[in-house]
Amino acid sequence: MADLTVDDVAPKSAVADDFYDDYGDTLREECGVFGIYGHPDAAAITALGLHALQHRGQEAAGITTYDGSRFHSERRLGLVSDAFSDGDAIKRLPGHIAVGHVRYSTTGETILRNVQPLFAELDGGGFAIAHNGNLTNGLTLRRQLIRDGAICQSTSDTEVMLHLVARSKRPRFTERFVDALRSIEGAYAFVGLTNKKLVGARDPLGIRPLVLGELDGHPILTSETCALDIIGARHVRDIEPGEVIVFSSDKVETLRPFGSVPPRPCIFEYIYFARPDSVVGGRSVYQVRKTMGMQLAAEAPADADLVVPVPDSGVPAAIGFSQASGLPYELGIIRNHYVGRTFIQPTQSVRDQGVRMKHSANRAVVEGKRIVLIDDSLVRGTTSVKIVRMMREAGAREVHFRISSPPITHPDYYGIDTPDRDKLLAATHDLEGMRRYIGADSLAFLSIDGIYKSMGYEGRDPVCPQFTDHCFTGEYPTPLTDREGEVSPRQLSLLAEAS
Amino acid sequence: MADLTVDDVAPKSAVADDFYDDYGDTLREECGVFGIYGHPDAAAITALGLHALQHRGQEAAGITTYDGSRFHSERRLGLVSDAFSDGDAIKRLPGHIAVGHVRYSTTGETILRNVQPLFAELDGGGFAIAHNGNLTNGLTLRRQLIRDGAICQSTSDTEVMLHLVARSKRPRFTERFVDALRSIEGAYAFVGLTNKKLVGARDPLGIRPLVLGELDGHPILTSETCALDIIGARHVRDIEPGEVIVFSSDKVETLRPFGSVPPRPCIFEYIYFARPDSVVGGRSVYQVRKTMGMQLAAEAPADADLVVPVPDSGVPAAIGFSQASGLPYELGIIRNHYVGRTFIQPTQSVRDQGVRMKHSANRAVVEGKRIVLIDDSLVRGTTSVKIVRMMREAGAREVHFRISSPPITHPDYYGIDTPDRDKLLAATHDLEGMRRYIGADSLAFLSIDGIYKSMGYEGRDPVCPQFTDHCFTGEYPTPLTDREGEVSPRQLSLLAEAS
Amino acid sequence: MADLTVDDVAPKSAVADDFYDDYGDTLREECGVFGIYGHPDAAAITALGLHALQHRGQEAAGITTYDGSRFHSERRLGLVSDAFSDGDAIKRLPGHIAVGHVRYSTTGETILRNVQPLFAELDGGGFAIAHNGNLTNGLTLRRQLIRDGAICQSTSDTEVMLHLVARSKRPRFTERFVDALRSIEGAYAFVGLTNKKLVGARDPLGIRPLVLGELDGHPILTSETCALDIIGARHVRDIEPGEVIVFSSDKVETLRPFGSVPPRPCIFEYIYFARPDSVVGGRSVYQVRKTMGMQLAAEAPADADLVVPVPDSGVPAAIGFSQASGLPYELGIIRNHYVGRTFIQPTQSVRDQGVRMKHSANRAVVEGKRIVLIDDSLVRGTTSVKIVRMMREAGAREVHFRISSPPITHPDYYGIDTPDRDKLLAATHDLEGMRRYIGADSLAFLSIDGIYKSMGYEGRDPVCPQFTDHCFTGEYPTPLTDREGEVSPRQLSLLAEAS
Amino acid sequence: MADLTVDDVAPKSAVADDFYDDYGDTLREECGVFGIYGHPDAAAITALGLHALQHRGQEAAGITTYDGSRFHSERRLGLVSDAFSDGDAIKRLPGHIAVGHVRYSTTGETILRNVQPLFAELDGGGFAIAHNGNLTNGLTLRRQLIRDGAICQSTSDTEVMLHLVARSKRPRFTERFVDALRSIEGAYAFVGLTNKKLVGARDPLGIRPLVLGELDGHPILTSETCALDIIGARHVRDIEPGEVIVFSSDKVETLRPFGSVPPRPCIFEYIYFARPDSVVGGRSVYQVRKTMGMQLAAEAPADADLVVPVPDSGVPAAIGFSQASGLPYELGIIRNHYVGRTFIQPTQSVRDQGVRMKHSANRAVVEGKRIVLIDDSLVRGTTSVKIVRMMREAGAREVHFRISSPPITHPDYYGIDTPDRDKLLAATHDLEGMRRYIGADSLAFLSIDGIYKSMGYEGRDPVCPQFTDHCFTGEYPTPLTDREGEVSPRQLSLLAEAS
DSSP states (O other): OOBSOGGGOOOOTTSOHHHHHHHTTSOEEOEEEEEEESOTTHHHHHHHHHHHTGGGOOSEEEEEEEOSSOEEEEEEESOHHHHSSSHHHHHTOOSSEEEEEEEOOSSSOOOGGGSSSEEEEETTEEEEEEEEEEETTHHHHHHHHHHTTOOOOSSBTHHHHHHHHHHOOOSSHHHHHHHHHHHOOEEEEEEEEESSOEEEEEOTTOOSOOEEEEETTEEEEESOTHHHHTTTOEEEEEOOTTOEEEEOSSOEEEEOTTOOOOOOOBTHIIIIISOTTOEETTEEHHHHHHHHHHHHHHHSOOOOSEEEEOTTTTHHHHHHHHHHHOOOBOOOEEEOTTOOSOOOOOOHHHHHHOOOSSEEEOHHHHTTOEEEEEESOOSSOHHHHHHHHHHHHTTOSEEEEEESSOOOOSOOOSSEEOOOGGGOHHHHOOHHHHHHHHTOSEEEEOOHHHHHHHTTSSSOOSSSOSSBOHHHHOOOSSOOHHHHTTOOGGGSOOEEEOO | OOBSOGGGOOOOTTSOHHHHHHHTTSOEEOEEEEEEESOTTHHHHHHHHHHHTGGGOOSEEEEEEEOSSOEEEEEEESOHHHHSSSHHHHHTOOSSEEEEEEEOOSSSOOOGGGSSSEEEEETTEEEEEEEEEEETTHHHHHHHHHHTTOOOOSSBTHHHHHHHHHHOOOSSHHHHHHHHHHHOOEEEEEEEEESSOEEEEEOTTOOSOOEEEEETTEEEEESOTHHHHTTTOEEEEEOOTTOEEEEOSSOEEEEOTTOOOOOOOBTHIIIIISOTTOEETTEEHHHHHHHHHHHHHHHSOOOOSEEEEOTTTTHHHHHHHHHHHOOOBOOOEEEOTTOOSOOOOOOHHHHHHOOOSSEEEOHHHHTTOEEEEEESOOSSOHHHHHHHHHHHHTTOSEEEEEESSOOOOSOOOSSEEOOOGGGOHHHHOOHHHHHHHHTOSEEEEOOHHHHHHHTTSSSOOSSSOSSBOHHHHOOOSSOOHHHHTTOOGGGSOOEEEOO | OOBTTGGGOOOOTTSOHHHHHHHTTSOEEOEEEEEEESOTTHHHHHHHHHHHTGGGOOSEEEEEEEOSSOEEEEEEESOHHHHSSSHHHHHTOOSSEEEEEEEOOSSSOOOGGGSSSEEEEETTEEEEEEEEEEETTHHHHHHHHHHTTOOOOSSBTHHHHHHHHHHOOOSSHHHHHHHHHHHOOEEEEEEEEESSOEEEEEOTTOOSOOEEEEETTEEEEESOTHHHHTTTOEEEEEOOTTOEEEEOSSOEEEEOTTOOOOOOOBTHIIIIISOTTOEETTEEHHHHHHHHHHHHHHHSOOOOSEEEEOTTTTHHHHHHHHHHHOOOBOOOEEEOTTOOSOOOOOOHHHHHHOOOSSEEEOHHHHTTOEEEEEESOOSSSHHHHHHHHHHHHTTOSEEEEEESSOOOOSOOOSSEEOOOGGGOHHHHOOHHHHHHHHTOSEEEEOOHHHHHHHTTSSSOOSSSOSSBOHHHHOOOSSOOHHHHTTOOGGGSOOEEEOO | OOBSOGGGOOOOTTSOHHHHHHHTTSOEEOEEEEEEESOTTHHHHHHHHHHHTGGGOOSEEEEEEEOSSOEEEEEEESOHHHHSSSHHHHHTSOSSEEEEEEEOOSSSOOOGGGSSSEEEEETTEEEEEEEEEEETTHHHHHHHHHHTTOOOOSSBTHHHHHHHHHHOOOSSHHHHHHHHHHHOOEEEEEEEEESSOEEEEEOTTOOSOOEEEEETTEEEEESOTHHHHTTTOEEEEEOOTTOEEEEOSSOEEEEOTTOOOOOOOBTHIIIIISOTTOEETTEEHHHHHHHHHHHHHHHSOOOOSEEEEOTTTTHHHHHHHHHHHOOOBOOOEEEOTTOOSOOOOOOHHHHHHOOOSSEEEOHHHHTTOEEEEEESOOSSSHHHHHHHHHHHHTTOSEEEEEESSOOOOSOOOSSEEOOOGGGOHHHHOOHHHHHHHHTOSEEEEOOHHHHHHHTTSSSOOSSSOSSBOHHHHOOOSSOOHHHHTTOOGGGSOOEEEOO
16 A cells, blocks of 8 residues: 655654665565454454564554454554554454554655555445555546545545445445456555455556465465464465455355456565565575575676675675675674664764664674675665765775665655655666765676576566566556656645644 | 444443443533634634533544645544643644534544544545534434445544535535535534635524634634633624534625524523533523522422532532522532542442542531532432432431422433433432432422523423423424434444544 | 752743743642551552542652562552552552552652652661651751761652661661651651551641541541541541551550640641641631631621632632622632643733633623622732733622732741742732732731631630741741751752653 | 562563563673763763663663753663653753663563662762672672661662762762772672762673773773764773773773782673674674684584574574584574564464464575574573474474583573573583473584683683683682572562552
8 A cells, every 4th residue: 555645745753864864775665464364363363464574564553353243443553563462452353354454654644544454334334454555546546536525534545445345336245346456556465354254356467465374274365474474374375466365254256357467576575575584476585585696696796805794684695695606704784673763863073973873883894804795775875875884984995885686767656665766876877876976896786687587587578577677677567547647646635634 | 423323332441330420420512613714823722712612522622724735633532631732732733724623422432533523535625524413314324325335434423424515516615515414404513624714504403502703803613602711702693593604715604504493502501511601692601500590499499508519510500599598508519620530449348338539528517407409400310319328428417409400301312412211310200209219308300491481581482492402301303313214323334443 | 748959940841831820829738648557458548548638739649558578659640540540550559558648749850759658678677658748957857867878869858757767776666767756847747657557647736737537447547537538437536746656457556755735737728728528627627718708708898799709719718708798609700620731822912812721700790790709818919910800801890809818928838839938929018019919909818816716716826826827927836947057959969850 | 780689579460471481591681881971962972872782781771961060860661762762851861971771670670760870969969870780799788788777769789889889988989989899799880970070890800891982082981892883982992800990070090999800701791792793802792703603613513404593693603603614504594673572372272383473484494404503502492492393393304403602500690680590401401401302403512611712712711710601610700698698688678669
């Protein structure tokens, strides 16, 4: 899901600039979803599943259950372990069916009304839905709905789905749900809940992931296999691109309303988002990343003494690079795992020396050495600048920066929070310009074909690319209706509401 | 406004029984509203106005403003002085137009989604509305709307108005608002806000109050004059029954879409709800109550030594009774003004002695005396039982209970929280039965004509009663569509959500 | 008890000036105490008792219990009903003996470390103490203790008692406690707790009150009888001035270490502090106040139409004045009982019109009338100025101000929070000057002999006054060692610590 | 510092058993300290320093400053980044001198009164102190002090120091401080603050670490060099064992009141506690740990396919083991960095399958493989059991467990939180017993001489061991007075107080 009002909102004042300096230089997935059908501990299991998906969204979490007579919902800002670890929250969520959601908000507007699952009371009963992805015609649909008398309570594109289902004239819920899916474009993994059914859907290209699991005979739908592992559930299979699956008490229905199109899952799940212990599309994420590091070592070797990962994102690729190159793997950078809120900064003089909140140099390792720094991606480059400088101040003799993915030149519209194009370092600098900007002795990226080779292909199929890779290539796999129609979020008279 | 799901909800577990023992034996207004147009401090003034209306609703409060480009809303559980006294909340509410609301919830479901003002984004822009009253066809309309594909996010009847306005096909906002009013039945005082207008409306019979004030040339709409007094605003006039008033930058429009019908304001505003320093319908509430006490002394004198008010509700009538009877007025009961949350109770033996959380006897006054206890109304009678017993334990020789209004025999459906009929003492007991139940030596009520005399009439006009008085007479002034259509709130598959 | 550092501390910034405008014009007692011995619900009963004493201190509350093997303590900022109404707090306070305290802090330093009961581990076991009053040699003793190697953790004078008991060389606890009492001067009602005993002590002159009650055979020590009434406990007798009382499992010990001196209780308990339903020194507080109003009507009659109390402080005296003068008693001023935190104020223009947060005029009563305003005391006069102006703006034709106590010309050092002398209106203005300052048509005070007459005496005994009345007369009943020795609190290197 | 009442306190009920299952199987340092003299941003810099020391204590943090006229203190439960990142807390801590403390509590009694720095007002002014370590005669001294009339407000052994300084009869502060040091035994790194001085002291054997840094000419005392690195401060030197250092405006004084004894720093700082990027006693902690892993590979090789670290504690040793053995280093276990509070657990059936809150298996890596698991120490063994089982369930063919330190057979009394002896796996099982208990195919520990070799020695000097290593050897370097004198904490009548 995505907020429809990204441009309209000032950054949360409580979050200092420095925070964005540190974190603004990454890509961020916006959501993870989880649903389970028929289990007596549905809410408790969903909370654990969401906890395992916490890397997909840290700003808010929600769970909705149905107990046989009514729906219950708890939606909170903050981490799953803060909001849902206590018995109280779980006790307020009775029932055998549950859907849950973790969210990373792209804006300052993390208000409770936007936290998912969203709920609507339909003619036939209640319906709750959780969404990972982004609809590329969400604003266009919302504008039509409002013209038609609909009332939108959230600023989330996901609410459009509720209205479409509510307005469908088809008699059965599943038909209405499919009706609604036919109207939307973009990327989505939905899990939904009615008083009878657990429903899941994945977009026709399979841009966002969704897997089917099973625990004691009860089906689970979730974004990643790591959410199955945490509770000891079995990974049955991936939900297929374009598949709609509906669980009810006496049957499982599978529909394919979009027929069969070549799938094109998002390559960034492998490069960055998914947890390394997850299996996505049949591939171990850890092994893919390690292979990218090995491929990178082959494509762009460095004459150096040791390999240093940028923790934690660069670790698997650095292990691969080390194994392929024979250069020893060393922890030249230590990460402080207690980084939480941003500290106010002391005076300018101290600030100028650079405060190392998140990373610190392990001088004993890097002093006097030629190092290969490995990271998984380069977005704005601001963090890389700091890290290279930190390595040099710790005495590194040479710093060779290697990125285990290609240059990011285009923004995403499918649920990944990317900076505007003019903030993407690779969109505005050539390779040498980037090298100078980050201050490295050398800089190299994994090639686009290198990525595909790491995935087990000969290379990228230019006619029908195997993955959604527009961030590297500019080739968007779906229409971008909102963007083309120039629907500006500024036209909305929005309600700003604190939680 | 009212929750549509009264029956469906268990009492809030955090509130102990004792709380309901004390408080369940009163009537409670459900809301107060306030709106101001064109003032640079719109939110701060609204907060003060709501604070003056706090007696009309203590469970939640909200303010919505428009700042020329977007709407801002803050809605909180708790008292106005807790939620809106700090600069932070007010700073988040910029703008020159504001509407606000205090709410007393009739159910355990005081969830943030139900706290008003409610907001919707319409085709032409945002619209926020606050409501005092209750729609007697709210559930019926809601059912039709949901069948028609509407999504209801709150369980409040007020949301129906948002949908009706959103779905009206008329081009101008005012026309759409009047369109919506034509569909609803019951009691209401609305104040609403668009990006251009402040709008107010009072139901055709004027059941709920709404007054027009003025501060430095800026118009104010609010439930009671005490909300004008707190900020030094001038009371211009009452909004007339059936009047719709619309303020915009260049004009004031007044509409009377319902023509002219004899007004019939709710008598309970005089007896119980309004603050004694308010002027309602041209009458001082304090003077009306005092006159009721004087009338009561004439109708039902008592051979006693002194007059004791049940604080604070019985104070004005007790002053009137004392003046008319010549019996001295004395504080025989002291109220603890720090009563907040309910305490957990010690062991049964202590509990049996009765814990006096709210009231305590002033033994020095009542010991050995024959007292006349004065209260303004008798609902369940549970508090009266305790107070009579407390007076006897403090040594009162005789206790004569006098009520400055008639017996309540019928529930309300216009925004007053009354118990079910079988819980109303006067609906199930005759006078002698009531006297025995509460344990008084004598018991008397003000007659229905006595009420009308206290209001300046000869008596009640049986053909066209001057006030809404169904609680005493069973004569409801409007259709009760939901009740007749037997729309049960249990048919709704509700979402239970903690705030 | 009192903070030792009054002068040294800036006012709490969170509390706006306006708050002090409203409230700074009153006297404030600093504390209430409660202790119970041998009851299975000791903590729950203590919480209820403290709740009944809430008028004696609203800023913090604490309870300490002993469960047979260890002590438990909960100390919180805020009201008793917020801090101790939930089962959780009470569950953390097991045991059959409890002492509790409510506190009003004279300074911004309401930090948790200063909240009572204070606790120390002595050689023979733990000791907790709660204190109402103020030691006039507290700073002097503290300085000596620190010179002698003592560590003071609070800034409260009560801690001095802990050190004195700890350092006494006597073998038995009771002897050590009496030893400590011999060192201190000033006003005190102590209740204390050891692992075997509940102990109480009242200063030799009985300046601060302490009463003995009994519940189901278990003794209670507390500041006022209203704390007995709330739980249905019996008032046995007052603890006598100079009496030390010790309850243990097998006996009650009463000691009189100071022999017999004529008692001199504080007159302000009757005039202002005690709750009207309390019985202090055998007199009903309500009746005393009413008698003061009657006496005032005799001493200073007014040619007027009605009597209006300043709520709630002036109510009993106004009833007395009305009965004695025959002028009708009317609620010309309405008090908003929801006053909590101070609101931020809108623009100057609104502020100039005067925001009526706490009191509002009942125009229907006062318009065109000559009124007698009754209040119980006059401190700075700032509130009186506002109230007189409010009455005139509401149309009062004449405003005659009557105060049911004499002019306050001297500050207190015995536990009442009075402004510095130069802030006391009566210390800097003569009667006519005061009248002009508050803007009344006439002003009169009850005479000092009038006070004593209201208490049942012929008048004040100038040789041996029956009450502590230095605020009116300047005659302090004890040495003021700290003041004479010029021990400045500024010499202390204080620790400022937020709670 | 340490609580004196370890035995007396039940585990915090809010923390579920599962938490202790996970975390109870580690050693935990109890504290970190930081102090700075003369810097305008003293508090902000201290907050950053404490943040870098967060691994040494996560339960509470405190900072005390002196601003030239008074002391300020803020002490909070929770993480530094939660408590001290906002401007508000820092604004309340003005001044150029600051000391700070992070604390891990060994008991459920993390109450605010125990949070350091502790403060006392001495005859000459205030004194604040923060302590890392534990006094082995703390209870004995406390008992003597209480007998002598001292009042202890905390249950921390650190408070003993305050009393000893307060009671010293020496005229100058430094002399009094040294006087106090002469009375205490055990392990300590103190930083303290007066209105003129910053003072530091390290115990005669240097058991606990303390380093001297410098920022813009202002001296810093802190537990580890990583707290210097975060703010860009320079590491000047380690404070020497037995050294007392005093900074004032015009000079630096160094005293050696204990003469010269062979130092014996705690070996566990190298094995477990210090952050890998810190330099302790001139050695890089990371390099030492890596060397231990290399030494372990030499002493106890394994016939396996790959090396898997137990994250994060086993990482450096696993890198060393991998490099020495030639076996590839792979992330076979993934750590969830969002682990916060413990979740309530679903039904037994789910629980039996094992919920992987903290660690999850990376099946793709370990399936079908023979793995060497590396961890830094083995305490109770409960986590090891789970991890071995998790590896087998993920398909590992063989699991060889290697620990890069010797078996822990004796508890610590110097500030490390160790289980009682009977809970230490190595104290109750021989090697084969341990192997069976944890379920590994083989198990080996680094030898005691291997540890010394990794530190650059030939081996352990049995006459005068170079390190404090009693956990492995039972040879305690100081008297254990409290233990020998059988001072039971149960003799103390403690006060249990919630924060």
